[in-house]
């Protein structure tokens with residue numbers, strides 16, 4: 001067995017999203033055969049994404065069937081990474097909404113906790129100066145610590161390292177903050193926080209399409225954005241503006257989440273569409289972005305105190321797990337497509 005044999009066998013592994021085999025797509029970085037073991041490096045970039053796990057499993061299968069032992073590693077091509085900004089962070093996911101109060105922070109927290117539960121190293125950055133609430137939603141009571149050289153070390157909860165503007169806003173009333181102040185604090189935070197190595201950094205953006213969103217689009221190399229909406233028309237209209245904003249800045253949209261999709265009445269068992277239904281899916285179709293799923297209106301989201309995605313045997317938790325896995329899968333699609341094109 002030599003490298004060419006291994007490469008030939010790997011042609012039998014299809015990428016389910018890009019519609020070709022991983023060799024033709026250029027997703028095999030390197031193959032080395034040493035002491036009868038094939039060392040294969042794949043250009044996979046979404047750790048713990050179900051699709052990428054399946055690709056890795058398939059690689060082991062086809063080589064295993066041929067009696068070849070394999071050591072598999074995954075590495076994003078260096079050319080796809082911005083080495084200057086947050087070099088230890090593999091993927092940056094922004095969670096955005098057009099309208100306020102649609103559950104954007106709730107979705108950000110549950111995606112972060114869900115990714116961590118899958119096994120990924122995760123950070124969560126609450127950039128909402130006007131209403132930071134991530135620490136509360138994570139049930140986190142710890143504050144960040146600082147080192148002698150003023151580096152900020154984020155506290156960790158459910159394996160999620162998190163930083164919130166809430167820790168830094170202090171006495172000033174952020175409602176009177178102007179754009180440049182937001183810009184300054186944000187860029188400082190990006191520089192001063194020691195995130196360590198992360199597979200995913202989830203950003204909770206403030207609602208709308210204002211200064212903070214622009215600063216972030218200009219400062220951080222986003223992998224993509226998740227847009228949250230409720231099904232009613234005003235929220236959908238604002239979500240469409242969000243989709244357009246990311247389009248103008250060439251930011252990938254990972255997909256759309258419809259929150260408060262329906263309410264299952266605990267008394268009568270009936271399903272009620274409190275804010276209407278289907279608006280999110282329809283918007284996803286007309287704007288040609290992936291629909292990630294719907295989250296029911298569930299009082300436990302507010303009352304439980306911990307991210308509901310961590311709960312077992314729970315319909316709302318299942319809905320969040322689907323969204324989380326879809327987000328990771330779509331991060332993978334974006335990375336593999338870019339790797340394949342370079």
Ligand SMILES: Nc1ncnc2c1ncn2[C@@H]1O[C@H](COP(=O)(O)OP(=O)(O)OP(=O)(O)O)[C@@H](O)[C@H]1O
Nearest residue numbers: 100101102103104105106207260296297298301302
């Ligand atoms: N699916 C849901 N079912 C029940 N309550 C929910 C749901 N999603 C969010 N909530 C609750 O609605 C409130 C607003 O949610 P959240 O803070 O996540 O919204 P937001 O869009 O981030 O708001 P803001 O515009 O202030 O940033 C919170 O009390 C939250 O617990």
